[in-house]
Amino acid sequence: MTRLIVSLSVLVRGIALCGFVSIAAMAEAYQIAPEAACLSRLTTAADTIIDGEVLSAESVYLPSPSGGQLPATRYTFHVNAAFKGDATVEETLTVDQFGWRKAPAGERVRIPPLGASYAVGGRYVLFLYGKSELGLQNAVGFNYGRFTVSSAPDGRLTVQNGVDNVGLTACGETADTALSARRAPLERIAVQSREGGAIAYDTFIAAMAAVK
Numbered sequence: 454m455t456r457l458i459v460s461l462s463v464l465v466r467g468i469a470l471c472g473f474v475s476i477a478a479m480a481e482a483y484q485i486a487p488e489a490a491c492l493s494r495l496t497t498a499a500d501t502i503i504d505g506e507v508l509s510a511e512s513v514y515l516p517s518p519s520g521g522q523l524p525a526t527r528y529t530f531h532v533n534a535a536f537k538g539d540a541t542v543e544e545t546l547t548v549d550q551f552g553w554r555k556a557p558a559g560e561r562v563r564i565p566p567l568g569a570s571y572a573v574g575g576r577y578v579l580f581l582y583g584k585s586e587l588g589l590q591n592a593v594g595f596n597y598g599r600f601t602v603s604s605a606p607d608g609r610l611t612v613q614n615g616v617d618n619v620g621l622t623a624c625g626e627t628a629d630t631a632l633s634a635r636r637a638p639l640e641r642i643a644v645q646s647r648e649g650g651a652i653a654y655d656t657f658i659a660a661m662a663a664v665k
Contacts, residue, residue: 490597490616491624492642493664498593500583501538502661504602505530505546507571512553515588523587525549528571530579536661538581548581548590569599569615576602578612578657602654610654617649618642621660639663 496502508529514522530546540546554570569592571577580598584590592598596615605611612618622643638659642652 490594490614490620492621492639492660493624495580495593495598496537496661496664498582499537499580499598501540501546501581502536502579503530503532503538503540503546503581504534504536504576504578505532506576507573508545510554510571510573512555513549515549517587523551523589524553525551525589526554526570530577533576536658537665549584549588550591551589569595571599578602600657603651605651611651612654612657613651618652619649621652 508531509527511527513525513527515525517523526549528548528550530548532540532542532544532546535542550569578600580593581590582593598614600612600614603611603613622639638656641656642660
């Protein structure tokens, strides 16, 4: 019961901060998406795809259409590689997401973030929607479109999203890719994504290029 009361108070506080934003505007703020985890849909739905390292994460307020304030976390990324969209290598990319990772000074209630979150210093391959009218930008399908880049014990780079890479070729990508040279990396990730787990970075990037 106490947990329910706390959750309701957080919701009410969030609505107050947003200046009673309409239901439609709040849906846009959350950018709830039905996309499946498969790589072709992630790639098609993304406005921007980058490999980036998180430089900072800051709790901020964004203006809402109704004149209120929208709680958001502002992430800055150093772009290591750009695969789709207007981002360029070596630039700093700013991404604002609804909710706070940490409440700003003077705020006693934290408005929890909805969507993928990022650790400062972490490296990710991100499939990002374009910015909404509220200035927010989320990973496609939230944790589906956020791939953490890690180093394997043998030194190779790997990627893994929030659903352990399950279903990355669930949309029939291998059958639809006619050229065997392009199909090969998709077939490799198909085998790996059936049971989940990390995928070699180079194989993943090649597979993404095959479905673009």
